[in-house]
Amino acid sequence: MTTLAAALLEGLKEHGAREIFGIPGDFVLPFYKAIEESRILPHYTLSHEPGVGFAADAAARYHQGLGVAVVTYGAGAFNLVNAVAGAYAERSPVVVIAGAPGARERAGGFLLHHQARSIDTQLAVFREITCDQAVLDDPGRAPEAIARVLRNAREQSLPVYIEAPRDLVGARTAAVPTLACRPADPGALAECAEEILARLAQARAPVMIVDVEIRRYRIEAKTAKLARALELPVVTTFTGRGLMEEAADVLAGTYLGAAGHPEITRLVEDADAMLLLGVIVSDTNFALSQRQLDAQRTMLAVGREVRVGHHVYRNVPIEYLEDELVRRTPRRNKPAGRKRLVLPYPRGLAADDRPIAPSDVAAAINDLFDRHGKMPMAADMGDCLFVAMEIDNTALAAPGYYAGMGFGVPAGIGVAVATQRRPLVLVGDGAFQMTGWELGNCRRHGLDPIVVLLNNRSWEMLRAFQPESAFNDLDDWHFAEIAPALGGTGERVTTRREFAAALERAVQNRGRFALIEVMLPRGRTSDTLARFVAGFKAVRAPAPA
Numbered sequence: 001m002t003t004l005a006a007a008l009l010e011g012l013k014e015h016g017a018r019e020i021f022g023i024p025g026d027f028v029l030p031f032y033k034a035i036e037e038s039r040i041l042p043h044y045t046l047s048h049e050p051g052v053g054f055a056a057d058a059a060a061r062y063h064q065g066l067g068v069a070v071v072t073y074g075a076g077a078f079n080l081v082n083a084v085a086g087a088y089a090e091r092s093p094v095v096v097i098a099g100a101p102g103a104r105e106r107a108g109g110f111l112l113h114h115q116a117r118s119i120d121t122q123l124a125v126f127r128e129i130t131c132d133q134a135v136l137d138d139p140g141r142a143p144e145a146i147a148r149v150l151r152n153a154r155e156q157s158l159p160v161y162i163e164a165p166r167d168l169v170g171a172r173t174a175a176v177p178t179l180a181c182r183p184a185d186p187g188a189l190a191e192c193a194e195e196i197l198a199r200l201a202q203a204r205a206p207v208m209i210v211d212v213e214i215r216r217y218r219i220e221a222k223t224a225k226l227a228r229a230l231e232l233p234v235v236t237t238f239t240g241r242g243l244m245e246e247a248a249d250v251l252a253g254t255y256l257g258a259a260g261h262p263e264i265t266r267l268v269e270d271a272d273a274m275l276l277l278g279v280i281v282s283d284t285n286f287a288l289s290q291r292q293l294d295a296q297r298t299m300l301a302v303g304r305e306v307r308v309g310h311h312v313y314r315n316v317p318i319e320y321l322e323d324e325l326v327r328r329t330p331r332r333n334k335p336a337g338r339k340r341l342v343l344p345y346p347r348g349l350a351a352d353d354r355p356i357a358p359s360d361v362a363a364a365i366n367d368l369f370d371r372h373g374k375m376p377m378a379a380d381m382g383d384c385l386f387v388a389m390e391i392d393n394t395a396l397a398a399p400g401y402y403a404g405m406g407f408g409v410p411a412g413i414g415v416a417v418a419t420q421r422r423p424l425v426l427v428g429d430g431a432f433q434m435t436g437w438e439l440g441n442c443r444r445h446g447l448d449p450i451v452v453l454l455n456n457r458s459w460e461m462l463r464a465f466q467p468e469s470a471f472n473d474l475d476d477w478h479f480a481e482i483a484p485a486l487g488g489t490g491e492r493v494t495t496r497r498e499f500a501a502a503l504e505r506a507v508q509n510r511g512r513f514a515l516i517e518v519m520l521p522r523g524r525t526s527d528t529l530a531r532f533v534a535g536f537k538a539v540r541a542p543a544p545a
């Protein structure tokens, strides 16, 4: 027998959690005390719960395991909602552990502080953005409930919610068992694999499109092996950017429809068979397609289901499907027959006194990675995410589908903790105003991310869509000057020479975060965002009368 807190912490670790991000409060103080004193998992406190959620989400993506966010009841948990909604949308398994009132308080007759509508309103809200929930109000049944919820988080790669009443944290209970994820339905698996291979064999120009689930289920290498065996060119979706960083031999690039590289667009839109693996079929991924995802050429494996044309195969997890496809594919011992696409990324930035354009940021970072090796990346929402599309394919955590701002800097903290490597973060000034201040926690946690802040004193992405609105103008906050007060270094750069030199200095200086504030003109976006906006407007333009 053990305590409920220790059983929960050991269970989290058993199921793949590697650290905890959180902000305590009185309803979760006893549990937070157990976190600190048990040392079962390292924990990192941040300054605002949105940052806690983004950091846990990014850590889960890079661990390919569970992220953990611990917050207090009500005010803390409700602050976390947007980050968890984004994790749900992008299939990131974040475990939310929220404190709650004890039994006596519930029956005490008072309206409790932090309570919104009813005491269970918090549970009701999180039911909407998690795939399973458990309220640990019965120590005897808690281990099974925790095991079920954590298995579902891993199996479905979605957030889950655990409510921990503060009066039961020390209650005696049993250890949390580990429940195995459910296997594939063997009949559906065999039939599905057979139909997919038959369709691919008849195709003249097939293509493989990959997205978030191949990382969530740890099958990037397996997917590359499958692509080689099937001699398929591979592209990622917008949300899948950064996947298969190690498989440059099969990965052609990122499909962005009308906003993308014409050769990638043709590869997908001329394909007569498309194998979509782990793909979120969202507007950000396919709204700019010039040819729809018609059923007769589309095979989609996502969320433990596979749709082949109009056939639906249930209970076929993607990792089982890939194993079966590889098993049924004859070993190929000749080099791939198809010419591999090698896209040119901007490099060799002229270190001159010309002002910096957004796409220069990508060139400078490509040059930096060529000199010093790639760094794990995080990006926020804004033009910075489109600049990331111009950086040679590098592991990336970004809100490509949910598209919520504020993700970048806290996600960079999550990446630094999860990988124990120095990350590079891309963020705009508007998003930095939301959560960039979490950098102030780096010194005490021994983290030193490099943050490239694109400061155009503007909500430039909105201006690109609606240039007539003056409300997109932001003030100049001189972020670089604030960096030393937060424990880091800050440099404001206005020319390409200054930027290249600042990046090099940042790489050389370890031990403190480096904030490089890149001054950009309003009205100027990256080439990729410019094409995205043009494509979006064209697709949305009213049909000619």
Ligand SMILES: Cc1ncc(Cc2csc(CCOP(=O)(O)OP(=O)(O)O)c2C)c(N)n1
Residues within 6 Å of the ligand: 381, 382, 383, 384, 403, 404, 405, 406, 427, 428, 429, 430, 431, 432, 454, 456, 458, 459, 460, 461, 462
């Ligand atoms: C939480 C949230 N609130 C508002 C919005 C809506 C939005 C999408 S893009 C954008 C402007 C981003 O400005 P920033 O300076 O960061 O980047 P840049 O465009 O390169 O100048 C806004 C306000 C979103 N997506 N999420």
Ligand SMILES: [Mg+2]
Residues within 6 Å of the ligand: 382, 428, 429, 430, 454, 455, 456, 457, 458, 459, 460
């Ligand atoms: Mg901006």
